[in-house]
Structures are given as structure tokens and as C-alpha cells.
Amino acid sequence: MKYLRRLIWYVSSRLLVAVAVLGLMIMAFYFSMNAANIYVILKDGMAKRAQVVMMGEEEDLTAYFAPAYLDRDALLAQARNGESPYQNNYTITGFDHRISLDWVWCWPWEDSARATVTERIPAIDGRMKPSARDAVKALGWGSTPKWQTTQYTVVLSRENNHWHIKNLINAKAINE
Numbered sequence: 001m002k003y004l005r006r007l008i009w010y011v012s013s014r015l016l017v018a019v020a021v022l023g024l025m026i027m028a029f030y031f032s033m034n035a036a037n038i039y040v041i042l043k044d045g046m047a048k049r050a051q052v053v054m055m056g057e058e059e060d061l062t063a064y065f066a067p068a069y070l071d072r073d074a075l076l077a078q079a080r081n082g083e084s085p086y087q088n089n090y091t092i093t094g095f096d097h098r099i100s101l102d103w104v105w106c107w108p109w110e111d112s113a114r115a116t117v118t119e120r121i122p123a124i125d126g127r128m129k130p131s132a133r134d135a136v137k138a139l140g141w142g143s144t145p146k147w148q149t150t151q152y153t154v155v156l157s158r159e160n161n162h163w164h165i166k167n168l169i170n171a172k173a174i175n176e
Helices: 002-055 067-072 074-080 085-089 130-139
Strands: 090-105 112-128 149-159 162-174
Touching (some): 002 074, 002 085, 002 090, 002 112, 002 162, 067 074, 067 162, 085 090, 085 112, 112 162
Antiparallel strands (some): 090 112, 112 149, 149 162
8 A cells, every 4th residue: 555655746746847847848938939920010000000100101000909909009190191201301211110129018818918019110212202392391301301219018819819009108319
């Protein structure tokens, strides 16, 4: 009886450790999968947002952003109202958009996540419109205006297994 009890205790303790390790591996897998999906949504969504602001292209941003956020985004409102300095004074042909994911946290069993990202656009390709020369000189711009490098706190939500940017909070502006 003594040997049977030791054998059962030995097997059950090893089984408990194996189940705990397997559980941690599954949690790490789902965390990594969610973090990768969040990075892709942030990268593509923020690039499309910058494209709408600078180039005026009407993109469907609802694949990346929650509709409630799109209604209150100040940069997008400027672009849609025709007040964007990029669209009014320049013909933008391209830009180099970069996102660095500084921090992300999402529990595998929750449908919301938080992230901290830094968005920078180091190079903007474009030409000044001939009709806007006087306005640009009055503003003191020579070439295309620089995009403000900004660190954002992002709140995301998962709906139907698809992540959306629910809120984008300007944490701080970074001067370069």
C-alpha cells in the first residue's frame, strides 16, 4: 500500500507540473498571436489614417478603427473638411510610415487590449502646388511640413475575432 501511494503521488505530481507547463505554453501562444494581430492592425491602420490625412484618399478605415473613433479623430476631421495643410498646399506622392510597438498587453481570454505605440513619418515625398506658393511662404514652410512624431496610448477591442482600434490617445509629442 505504501508503494502504491508513492507511485500515485509521483505520477500525479509530474502530471500536475506537465499540465501547468502546457497551460503556460498555451497562454503564451495566444498572447503572442493577439500581439501579432494587434501590431498588424496598428501598422496598417495608422498608415491608412496618415494616407487619408496627407493624400486625401477616401479609404474605408472601418476595417482598422471603430466607427465611433473615426467620428472624433481630429486629424481625420481636418482632412475631410478640407483643412489639411498637406492636401491644400502640396501634392503628396508618398511617405515613409513607421510604427514602433513599445508595449502591448492583452489577456488571451479578454476582448480588449492596451498598447503604447510611437508613430513617425521621417520622409514625405511631395511637391508644393503652384496655387499655394503665397500661403506656404506666409506660413514659413519651404518643403512639405513634417509629421509630428507622437507616442499614442491605444485601446483596442476584439469583435468577431477581429481587432479594431477603439481609442487613440495622444500620450506625448516627440520632437526630433
